[in-house]
Amino acid sequence: MDVKITVIDREGVAHPLDAPTDMAMNIMEVCKAFELPVDGICGGMAMCASCQLYVLSDHELVEKSPDEEAMLSEALHVKENSRLGCQIPMNEKLEGLKVELAPE
16 A cells, blocks of 8 residues: 655655555655655664654654664754654555655
């Protein structure tokens, strides 16, 4: 099953995406699959913050892990709604999710 999410790129362009929920992907992987500019240098291990994004919609997300908290405490451009895309698994509850990629 796919859910509709919106990813706003670093130029401010909104990309409506149909994101699969049955492939064990996270938001970083979905962005990469749609060729949006997300690096994910560490491969999704919460060790680089190159997939940082801002959650703009009011969705209940998985809690931040200690690793994600630590990475965000060192990252640039961090806001109250910052998350690492690699730490948010895709699921049906994310229907309508809206996120914006953080500056590089």
